Amino acid sequence: MKALNENNEEQKMVDEGKVEQGTENKSGYIRMKKFPFIMLLFLLVFLSAGITTFALAFGKDKVVTVAPQRSEFNKLYAAFDTLKNGYYKDVNQQKLINGAIDGMVSSLDDPYSDYMSNEEAKSFHSSISSSFEGIGAEIQEKDGHIIIVSPIKGSPAEKAGLKPNDIVVTVNGKSIQGMNSTQAVTLIRGKKGTKVELTIQRPGTDAPMTVPIVRDTIPIETVYGEMVDESIAKVQITSFSTNTTKELVTTLNDLQKKGMKGVVLDLRQNPGGLLDQAVSITSMFVPKGKVIVKEQDRNGKVKEIASQNEGSPNLPLVVLIDKGSASASEIFAAAVKESAGVPLVGEKSFGKGTVQTAEDFKDGSNLKYTIAKWLTPNGNWIHKKGIVPDFDVALPDYASLPIINPEKELALSTSSTEVQTAQKMLKAVGYDPEREDGFFDEKTKEAVIAFQTAQGLPADGVLKGDSTMKLMDLLREKIKASDTQLQKAVEVLKERMK
Incomplete structure (x- = not known):
């Protein structure tokens, strides 16, 4: 099976996992192959026992012959034996082997190449099934950060206001800086109905935003x-x-x-x-x-x-x-x-x-690595x-406004970047507070009350919870109704149809 991935720079999507399918994985162009692999530990055992050759069949006709006495592995063997026999606690040998493979892949300095444990590989494969549970966003690792490539249409990630190029700083308070996208996906995904809290840094904004998202089933209707x-x-x-x-x-x-x-x-x-x-x-x-x-x-x-x-x-x-x-x-x-x-x-x-291939090890873990470039027809x-x-063609400025945390209360006499964002949103949807400097004054309160009254919400002049969510919903509807890119596309198409 061939797949385009993570994008994806893997359309892992916060995804979290999509093999390119865009969800909680990286974005990229992937070819998937399921060949039985032998684990490194077994290979070490066979070679150290003096076996002269070891053949492993891949499918019907692909055979790899491994010769003994690979001097380049002597240091690896020595490190493994040293830790196994000399570390002050008993070590998990499988964990050491997984770490060695992961280290080799990490040394490539390629955000699209990953070693995935059994658990991570399951998440990877589920991303190309008919549905999965998570937040519905494609992610990738870039320069040591996990960034959003794209949220899936109608997903919790989209409804929460995540946008391309948002940087995920923490997941439930845990820093994910330095993680690869597969590791980040494992933290972000979870059971339907459970909540995950992301701290997001949006380019062009000063302060990070806390975004609570309730996970859901993400159907792959495309x-x-x-x-x-x-x-x-x-x-x-x-x-x-x-x-x-x-x-x-x-x-x-x-x-x-x-x-x-x-x-x-x-x-x-x-x-x-x-x-x-x-x-x-x-x-x-x-x-x-x-x-x-x-x-x-x-x-x-x-x-x-x-x-x-x-x-x-x-x-x-x-x-x-x-x-x-x-x-x-x-x-x-x-x-x-x-x-x-x-x-x-x-x-x-x-x-x-770039082009990736993904291969499963016999124990269910997975290795994904870049094998080629892809070029346009020219x-x-x-x-x-x-x-x-x-x-x-750009969308209106209000289309790139940051997210407001619905759990944070914005009320009279408060001052913050969230208040500034709320003021810009209110103006965009027709309730102008007459200021956009981030100070919640009486005019801002009046605008909030007018908005709440029109939407059938408790008119207390405080933005929180349902009021915040409704304000962001109205803004999304406004963006859709004022889609300058679509309007230009229709104009161009009409010229081509003449």
Whole structure:
């Protein structure tokens, strides 16, 4: 099974885990293989016992022969024996072995390469199933920090206001600085109905924010369609999952019955997904034989993947991207732009341009490591650069406002960055407090009361709990209603349909 991952820079999504599927994993482009591996401990035992060769079968025809007397491992053996025999407490030998493997992978200094314990591997695999339990966000490790790649549509993470590039500082009070994304996912995920508290540092803001989130079941429903007017449809793909092609075909067929003549395909906040799904869907819009993506291995050898032309490339199309569009989303966007002349609208994408493979050990643990670059049809490597849209369009300023912790009380005479954020939100949704300096004065209280009264909430002039959540809900609705990027995409599409 091939998958695009963590994005993902792995569309791990806080995910927490999505193999690119965008949820609590890293974002990236992954190929998954399940080959039985022998654990390092067994290998050490066989070699130290004087076995001259050791063959391990992979599937039907792949065999690895391990020769003894590998001098480069002498230091590793010595360290293992020293700790096992001389440490002041009994050591867990399996833990030592896992640590050794993890150390090797960490030394690569590659945020997309991970060694996963049995428990972490289970979380990794569940991210490509039909559903999982967590907060529904894609994460990645970058420069020693865990950052949000993208929240999943309708997830607790999205409802709590998490945004791409938010830095997760702590999870339930525990610092996660220096952790890889797999370790962070293990802390962030949990049973439906349980609460996890994240401390978030948002770029451009001074103070960190505490964000309580109640975990839920995150279904992997990936395609949402609606008519924008009598002839134009908007179709959002939230990730490239197992059934995304089928979902998209069904959605497009339904929209055609409603009069769809052109489509805006929305890949904003899409952290990636399965490679076969990305190729299949891209083939619906790129002429047969045209290149969709190229892979370049360590020796510079390039493999091309061409359009299968499973659909009609003649449907007028415009694609929306933003900084949360990663991995598989970028493969699709680059392919339709360079091989089919489809315009891109929005903001520069995330920039994930490497390929990973994931292999299971016999004990259920997992090793994921980078094996290649992926290139656009024209041979461009977008890693850490992103894809620049043809039409650079930003959302309104209020679309990037930080989160307000609903458990924190904002009331008369208080002063804070949260109050400043609340004032900007109130103004955006039509209840102008006439100031945005962060001081909660009488005018601010009047604005809060007016907002609470209009929404049928207790009109006490205090922002907390339901009032805070409702204010953020109204802002999300405002952002959707004033979607400048979608408006521009529709305008461009109408020109293409003439």
